[in-house]
Amino acid sequence: MINKEKRKRRKKFLEKLNEYIEKRNSKKLFEEQYFDISSDGVVHIPVRVEDSPFSSFGGRNDLSPELIEYIESTAYSVPVDRPLSVEFTGIAGEDEADVEKAYRKYFDLKLADKCLDHTVAIVKSVWLLGIGILFLGLSVLFANVVAENFLYEILAVIASFSLWESVDFFLLERVNAKTEKLDAAQLLLADLKFFGEQPMQKETKEE
Numbered sequence: 001m002i003n004k005e006k007r008k009r010r011k012k013f014l015e016k017l018n019e020y021i022e023k024r025n026s027k028k029l030f031e032e033q034y035f036d037i038s039s040d041g042v043v044h045i046p047v048r049v050e051d052s053p054f055s056s057f058g059g060r061n062d063l064s065p066e067l068i069e070y071i072e073s074t075a076y077s078v079p080v081d082r083p084l085s086v087e088f089t090g091i092a093g094e095d096e097a098d099v100e101k102a103y104r105k106y107f108d109l110k111l112a113d114k115c116l117d118h119t120v121a122i123v124k125s126v127w128l129l130g131i132g133i134l135f136l137g138l139s140v141l142f143a144n145v146v147a148e149n150f151l152y153e154i155l156a157v158i159a160s161f162s163l164w165e166s167v168d169f170f171l172l173e174r175v176n177a178k179t180e181k182l183d184a185a186q187l188l189l190a191d192l193k194f195f196g197e198q199p200m201q202k203e204t205k206e207e
Contacts, residue, residue, distance in 0.1 A: 037082075038085075041082060041083065042082070042083045042084070042085050042191070043075075043078050043082045043083070043084050043085070044085045044087055045071065045074050045075055045078075045084060045085065045086045045087065045190075046087050046089065047067070047070065047071060047074075047086060047087065047088045047089065048089045048090060049067070049088055049089065049090040049091055050090060051064075052064065053067050053088070053091060053095070053099050054098070054099075054102065060098045060102065061102060061105070062102055062105075062106070063099065063102045063103060063106060068106060071086060071187065072183075072187070075183070075186065075187055075190075076183070078186070080182045080183065080185075080186050082186075083189070083190070083191070084186060084187065084189075084190035084191070085190065085191045085192075085193060086103075086187075086190045086191070086192050086193070087192075087193040087194075087195065088192070088193065088194050088195065089195045090195070090196075091194050091195075091196070092194065092195075092196030093196075096194045099192075099194070100192050103192060104188065107184055107187045107188035108188055110184040110188075111181065111184040111185050111188050114177055114180045114181035114184050115181055117173075117177040117180070117181075118174065118177040118178050118181050120177075121169050121170075121173040121174040121177050122169075122170070122174055124165075124166075124169045124173075125166050125167075125169040125170040125173075125174060126166075128162045128163070128165045128166035128169065129162075129163065129166040131158075131162040132159050132160075132161075132162030132163035132166055133159075133163075134159075135155050135156075135158045135159035135162060136155075136156070136159035136163070138155050138159075139152050139155035139156040139159055142155060
């Protein structure tokens with residue numbers, strides 16, 4: 001009787017879970033629920049700045065790590081095919097130009113870094129594939145020529161390791177680097193907007 005009740009509860013839970021996952025996998029519903037999307041398809045990312053937007057170490061040349069982290073984490077789930085509009089509230093005057101310059105600088109450097117990572121992952125994958133094929137051929141050759149199979153086993157292990165690492169770099173490292181490259185490019189190409197006053201402060205004053 002207890003097992004029957006447990007199975008019923010488990011079945012009900014799995015049904016709810018599958019229903020949620022089905023809705024979650026709907027791109028349209030997901031975007032409508034979590035993103036502020038205008039009629040032209042632009043995703044708006046509001047950034048409310050109450051403290052200095054600049055780094056305490058780099059000054060006005062760099063944005064604060066907290067601000068960068070917030071922007072990246074907020075934009076992380078936005079599909080890369082969606083254009084972004086990063087909208088700063090609480091920044092006005094000469095700060096606008098300095099914030100935009102520091103913003104573009106950061107994501108430009110990050111994009112260049114991720115492009116390099118992507119290229120390195122591809123090159124490593126190709127080199128390891130070549131090494132794996134070479135040692136695999138040598139292992140087969142020594143297996144037929146040498147009576148002792150000790151050398152064959154060493155060559156076979158090296159070949160297996162190289163081929164596995166090649167697959168790992170191609171399927172994991174390359175894909176991760178490409179994803180990070182596209183994320184950086186999406187933020188670099190985002191439209192930046194600035195609003196001088198805090199909406200919450202403005203409403204408080206009116207009240």
